[in-house]
Amino acid sequence: MKVSFRINNTVQTIHTDDGETPLLWIIRDVLNLKGTKFGCGRSACGACTIHVDGQAVRSCSFPVVLAEGRTITTIEGLGTPDDPHPVQKAWIDEIVPQCGYCQPGFMMATAALLNNNPIPSDEDIDNSISNICRCATYYRMRKAIHRAAQLQSESNDNK
Amino acid sequence: MGKKTISRRKFIVRGALGTIGVLAVGTYVFRNPLRRKALQLVDTLDSLYVGNISDPMLWFEITKKNTVVLHSPKVEMGQGVFTGLAQIAADELEVGMDQINVVHASTDSGNIDGISTGGSLSISSLWYPLRELAAVTREVIKAEAAKKFGTVISQLQVSNGIIHFKGMSMSYAEIMAGVKKWELPKETPVLKELKDYKFIGKPIPRIDLQDKVFGKPLFGMDAEMPEMLYGAVVRPNRIGAIFVEADTAQAESMPGVVKIITQRDFVGVVAKSYMQAENAKHAIKVKWKVSRKWQSEDIEDMLKVGRGSSQVIQVKGNVEDSFSEGDDVVTMEFKSPIGAHAQIEPNGVVASVEKDRAIIIISTQVVSITRKEVAKSLGFKEDQVNVIPTHLGGGFGRRLHTPHAVQAALMSRAVAKPVKYFFNRQEEFQNDMFRPPTHHILRGKLKHDGLIETIEHQFSSGDVAHNSAFIPNSALPVIGTDFGAVRGAYIRYSRIPNQRVKAWHVDLPFATSWWRGLGLLANTFAIESFMDELAIKSGLDPVEFRLRQINDDAAGTRLKAVIKAAAEASGYTDEVINNSAMGLAASVDTGTPCAQVAEVSIVDNEIKVHKVTCALDPGVAVNPDQVKAQCEGAIIMGLSASLYERMYVKDGALQPTMYGPYNMALMRHAPKEIDVILLQGIDKPGPVGEPPLGPVAAAIGNALRRLTGKRANSLPLTVV
Structure with missing residues (x-):
């Protein structure tokens, strides 16, 4: 079976025997984008969060067949050191990561949240960011999310 | 650290770790490693490092781009060790932070740690050796530069990996290019004064920050x-x-x-x-x-204090005589559950x-x-x-x-x-090497003046250190007490005349082992909840009550200082204000004292922690920002273990086996405010990664006691 989708602004066509294969493994092992992480395989931790058509999706439980024709963004496509996404900029400013393993998932979830809700309140953050960080960097993440919202709104004002 | 003469050894050219463009630095024995290890064992404030501390070549490469690669024998697991080691090395090497890179040493490189990365010991154990290795490397390069410039070392100026002499300059890389043999310094170089360090003590951003934010394949x-x-x-x-x-x-x-x-x-x-x-x-x-379908009740039954084998690990005065006189002995029991590591990378x-x-x-x-x-x-x-x-x-x-x-x-x-x-996630949970469950019995007796006359802590735990890859079974009788289970179990209130701590050890039917802080969280929960109850009984506020039980010796002074700092910064009060109460607790782990105040209320029958104030005395904080990050993480991880986490045994299976059912703190459970105060009670770095985990559970429990009037004596804490 062939599945085609746009990922980080490149169209990819992949071949698979099993359309039920989670998109996570296609991204990691076929397309070799390792920034999207495996944590639980049951949508329970959020380490594998990506964007599908701009919405946060936990790719460990998203069959590859459903990716047909979709636009996908992973952490590698969110921003670059030369052109960081406001969320990445805020994460650097607040020195959020410790081990770093879960952080791409959190940044993708945050970027999707800011798309839907540009200035989230603490309560909005509590209700929509449900990923797990075992180093428990939540305190700095909250600060970084507020900072990212501010950076994003400033950059929108300048456009 | 007295000056010692050094052995001089002919430089031996070796392969440069398989990396192109690398300059080899000479083998150098400047101190007898065995003697250092012996010293470190005697001086309990110096952490032990088991690995090479005599050969700079195993540690540093100087590249053609005039940067230094540090081959770290310690692994980076989020604790920020790469950043701390880079700061320590850069300061003595006289290179900028942008000129140093840290990589993991492989076993082929030779620079491996003989035991592990753990115990919060990486920075403290490498504090002396790494600075000396870096200083020797710098002096070797300066000696070579003096030859090239036709002058003496004292005439050279060094900054950012460049050596200057009378308007001329050469980089470290240029100086060492083609050098096959060189003079070693005649003496161990004198290390700089703390105040002269440019990077040590500064909140420099983690050196792996960019890689982690842009999703580089590091793991x-x-x-x-x-x-x-x-x-x-x-x-x-x-x-x-x-x-x-x-x-x-x-x-x-x-x-x-x-x-x-x-x-x-x-x-x-x-x-x-x-x-x-x-x-x-x-x-x-x-x-x-x-052969047997185990249940949680079986495990709890095995674990009761009084079963298994025991050993007295701390004793002073006469506990029995004190308890036998009068009938005012306070007795309390505490429990902690099986805990999972639940690290996100399987x-x-x-x-x-x-x-x-x-x-x-x-x-x-x-x-x-x-x-x-x-x-x-x-x-x-x-x-x-x-x-x-x-x-x-x-x-x-x-x-x-x-x-x-x-x-x-x-x-x-x-x-x-x-x-x-x-592993998949179910396998991670089912085959974890769990934090063992514990059971504690505390007994205490007050005198009239707000002083404790007698205190006893008995606790029972499964394996921690005993079930370890680095300790052979044959060594267990020699080691005796499980030195992991006892972390946090000691009584640190030195003024109490009669004290006894007895450790009970039980062989559980499933594997238990190291979990951040080892016995620290559970033992501190038991002791500090008990101390709080004694404080209430004494009529003194818990700050003053604790301070009274501590002698003014070196360790006592540091412990008192963190308790005072946490109380002062949080504005500690015994009163319940706007349905919110404060709880205070303190611990000393691997020599590092920590005190915390938690501000807690009950919202819809759920325990909500609004703010934690943490005072930690890690000695020299090589990177204060990362020390704070460790405190913040330990506090929330500790909160998670205190309020949510619990494995149980049902029909022979360890349950649950997934995040969610294994309930953990999420964003919405994390305190909105964490205030960390760092004190510097000694002039070298002490352990950091685990000590701030100690007081969390007791601090929350002590706040709950003031809110509800009742003592929650079992983790995870619930409203009783």
């Missing part, structure tokens, strides 16, 4: 090798299950399956993709022999085994033990196995056991290709 899970296949191993899901036989017929014919490997104690599948290996694994029907490994050579890429805290175990299982000598450690997606003690490296190596040998193998 064991991200490793690949050419022609790599994927392995999966069938694991039992019942305590004590013994493998009987496996029916692999259906799995053999499944898509992508390359080989099914049945060894004495495991059945593995190797397939072309991860999902194919997983699917085939589920199709294997294994018969296990389970245990995983890529193994490539050829005829006479093996490569193991792995997230591990035990690099040298992993090499030993893999070599043994393959019938190789240790130098035929190269273990390449990666960044760890969380450690917390879980990666002090890496038998999966052996299984991956055996699978790789069976298929003659590299094999990647990692």
